[in-house]
Amino acid sequence: MIKRFALLAAFLATLVPATAQDLPEGFVYLREIDPSIAQDIRYASSHNFIGRPVNGYEAGECILLRSAAEALSEAQAQLRQLGLSLKVYDCYRPHRAVEDFTAWSKTPEDGVTKNEFYASYEKSNLFKAGWLASRSNHSLGFAVDLGMIEAGSPEAERPMGNTYGPCSADKADRAPDNSLDFGTAYDCFHENSYTAASDIPPQAKDNRGLLKSVMESVGFENYRREWWHFSLKDAPSRREPYDFPVGPYAGGSGETGENAPANVATGPTVRVVCVPEDNMLNVRDAPDTEANVVSRLPAGQDGVPLIGCNREVGLGAWHELSRASGVIDDAPWCTVALPDNPETTGFVSGAYIFPSSGGAARCE
Template identity: 45%
Template structure:
């Protein structure tokens, strides 16, 4: 009996289907898909302090959708961040990620928080701005680029400085004060993260020359690797690529290897 061997086309199709199924199974196993990856799988040296996964943020509680404190981004973004981190290593500096992909439900929770007059909020985060004006003044968005997986909040840390207490809450002082709640290992940017105040504008004239220099280092570095800064917030960067829409999946725990 003559054995019938599959054609080259049939072999290629079968191989493609097998690879596609394996990729889909892997994505399902990790709780990801649509081109998202865990940043720690691309570069485990990047420091992460996912502020909205815990209580250390302007709402004082974890936001919905943050099932774990993992930075999740689109693959090209992760690859670019890996290049940024490699350049920083020569200076004994590191990225610290403060927020990455943000589920739509978390964005909605922020908007609801602004509109809820029964919640006064922590004035340390907006000492000179009315809580009700945070959306109109461009600090909180009703639709956020974070939900596309291409927008990030981050800062720089000095690897020569001890990180003890790095994740402590902002403290009792306003975010614009000299002692503004920065972690001890972070470079002094003039304000803490999520400081909804004119002083957080990237080129604010209210900050010192050293703080201006630290912000300039961050903006220039990120710019070389495809990221543009949001002028109202020195910590906010967008990857210069077309986004593929917003998402609302829960951020899962990273699978154990």
């Protein structure tokens, strides 16, 4: 555009937050397509490698091209059958954010985030080393950074000002995250972040393999140096990056990112299984068979909101493996909300609940 009023309008548009009504054509908020996908948009927070919210992130929201968002929803449907969920860390990225990374890399090292995110590098070398780039598919709307969580598990708290261990350390020694173990944390500038890295736990390798397989099945391809980064293969040919800000979702609650409340109305649900028809499933006030019973759910009850479980294993996968082996005494404890009173929660054994969309449970 070269006309003065058009230029002025474009400039003013960068000064107001993006909403569901003013996204460029073809873009959508992910929560419009699939609100069950967890969002932990790190660049809208201070827990990232530059230690503060990144320019252009005015809200912790995932925005993508519709084709990419719909493909993610297809992947989510596959994982839901295993009691798992996708969790996105970054989606569309304004070009001004990429420029912010460049400017940050040229400032003197202050050591605030180095030990956690890039201990083996100098910040001035992160572009040369290939961890950062001056252009990104994220700015075209078809790339996403993501992992997997136990469906319904609450986001881990990361208080501002805390310091954490290296992102390449064992999961227990890294910053809190409800993600499954992938061998490193998200945005870890370390060779163990390479998708095919060998020096990571076997379970982490399996988690990477599952994520890669599911994402490839819906049309994404992985970037070999980052287990979390995927780009849609059948993407538009546009090369000029977008630079509109990531603004709050107009149709949402107004609370986004790290402060967004759990929404049991749109989250995963389970049904009561493996309980005789004339019996009830006890809901207790603690994850213990001796704990007080606060309520009971009838056999076959469906649509029970799942808040989370205490182990990194999908309910569907646990039922399949444990029932097949005959070992059912290691079931996870899960927190559920009562269907008729969602504000009341309690604990149930994972041996007696199964994802609502997960097909038939094995109970023999």
